[in-house]
Amino acid sequence: MSLLKEKLAQIFPPLRQEIQAFVKQYGDKVVSQVTLAQAYGGMRGVKCLVCDTSEVPPDKGLIIRGIELKYLFEKWPEEILWLLLTGELPTPEELKDLQSELRAHEEVPDYVWNVLDTMPADSHPMTMFNTAILVMQRESVFAKRYAQGMKKEEYWEATYDDLISIIAKLPAIGAYVYRKRFNKGPRIESDKNADWAKNFVHMIGLPDPNEELTKLMRLYFTLHCDHEGGNVSAFSAATINSALSDLYYALSGGLNGLAGPLHGLANQECLAWIIGVVEKFGGVPTHEELEKYAWETLNSGRVIPGYGHAVLRITDPRFDAFLAFGNKYFPEDPIFKTVARVYEVVPNVLKQVQKIKDPWPNVDAASGATLYHYGMTEFSYYTVLFSISRALGICSQAVVARAMGYPITRPKSLTTASYRKIVESD
Ligand code: HAX
Numbered sequence: 499m500s501l502l503k504e505k506l507a508q509i510f511p512p513l514r515q516e517i518q519a520f521v522k523q524y525g526d527k528v529v530s531q532v533t534l535a536q537a538y539g540g541m542r543g544v545k546c547l548v549c550d551t552s553e554v555p556p557d558k559g560l561i562i563r564g565i566e567l568k569y570l571f572e573k574w575p576e577e578i579l580w581l582l583l584t585g586e587l588p589t590p591e592e593l594k595d596l597q598s599e600l601r602a603h604e605e606v607p608d609y610v611w612n613v614l615d616t617m618p619a620d621s622h623p624m625t626m627f628n629t630a631i632l633v634m635q636r637e638s639v640f641a642k643r644y645a646q647g648m649k650k651e652e653y654w655e656a657t658y659d660d661l662i663s664i665i666a667k668l669p670a671i672g673a674y675v676y677r678k679r680f681n682k683g684p685r686i687e688s689d690k691n692a693d694w695a696k697n698f699v700h701m702i703g704l705p706d707p708n709e710e711l712t713k714l715m716r717l718y719f720t721l722h723c724d725h726e727g728g729n730v731s732a733f734s735a736a737t738i739n740s741a742l743s744d745l746y747y748a749l750s751g752g753l754n755g756l757a758g759p760l761h762g763l764a765n766q767e768c769l770a771w772i773i774g775v776v777e778k779f780g781g782v783p784t785h786e787e788l789e790k791y792a793w794e795t796l797n798s799g800r801v802i803p804g805y806g807h808a809v810l811r812i813t814d815p816r817f818d819a820f821l822a823f824g825n826k827y828f829p830e831d832p833i834f835k836t837v838a839r840v841y842e843v844v845p846n847v848l849k850q851v852q853k854i855k856d857p858w859p860n861v862d863a864a865s866g867a868t869l870y871h872y873g874m875t876e877f878s879y880y881t882v883l884f885s886i887s888r889a890l891g892i893c894s895q896a897v898v899a900r901a902m903g904y905p906i907t908r909p910k911s912l913t914t915a916s917y918r919k920i921v922e923s924d
Pocket of ligand 1: 760761763764796800801802804805806807808809853854855856860861862
């Protein structure tokens, strides 16, 4: 058994008992109330979900297992996976063991390449990526063992096996989607000696002479890994998982939500907006030009992509991390300079629009500019990178949910007529 699985086998049973006792003792306590506006407003702010891998306080941003993201910028994605699952960072020996476990499962079945090869040439990269995950569902250990009558206490182990198998394969699948979709040449075989992110960079085949792109991808995969349980992709995946659908179903379903322009697709839209600005003004625009352009965007009824958030009320620490990376490695890049200048102008514009609750940049406002600098200029691919990373959190949440024995998700809906009766009878 791997060190990570061994550790989880020690952690989970007492934690499950602790949570059961907690709910038994305080089960009747009211933790949230729901207004009519919240029922019609995407359940914003309703506290009714549990996610122990991470949380997002509006004034701090992402905290993974009690550690603020700003203290994790230097960590590698494999370390973050360990942290998400166990609540601790791995020792060097534990990290090595997890990396070997992933390497042992990285071989992608041939039929996945065949399916990707037969998809229409203009398929969206997210459709290709999610199709590849879904088509591998026949590999699910959970589905097989469930059919054989596995005990409920073992559900998490089988889900863990699916997690390792999926996470191990995502860099190769993501890299092939890039090469196939954008005609970059044949598939590149994995580098057995590289870490998870470095291997991805190797397999996409972009030049990386100083390993800066590798550094960027380690950062990118760390920053996007998780964002508590209520965002569209995490919530959708958790709901699917709660039906005891296996992780292949749950992850691909959740990532279909990430493909929406108000969620993960915003990073493709954001860079398109920035490049539109640079093209329109023939270079890095002045503050005045940017302010005018921002108002034009708003007045034409469009959003300024990369700005605003459903939960955050500060500059997203993930944006800070990308800004720091760009300032360190390519401060003079015109696209990057424009991103930095937008940050100086747009919050003040958005603050003047009363309905906008968060005028600050989110993760998507800067990530695309960093990728673009290293030659990854195909915007529509960016959400695949987000997905490779977010799979770490979604899959970890699923394993924890199985280990805690959480039931099927089933909130209650009412018709407008029923809500009318409730509110008008008061
Ligand atoms: N530009 C223009 N209008 C904006 C805006 C922006 N950047 N941010 C919010 N608004 C508008 C909303 O569209 C909404 O308008 P309507 O009432 O007319 O529909 C109003 O302000 C109130 O919105 P809110 O309460 O402040 O924000 P929401 O929780 O409803 O939405 C969003 C949060 C992230 C979807 C929103 O800020 C947005 O559309 N931003 C631009 C797209 C974007 O960057 N998305 C990525 C978010 C991060 C993420 O999930 N990545 O995966």
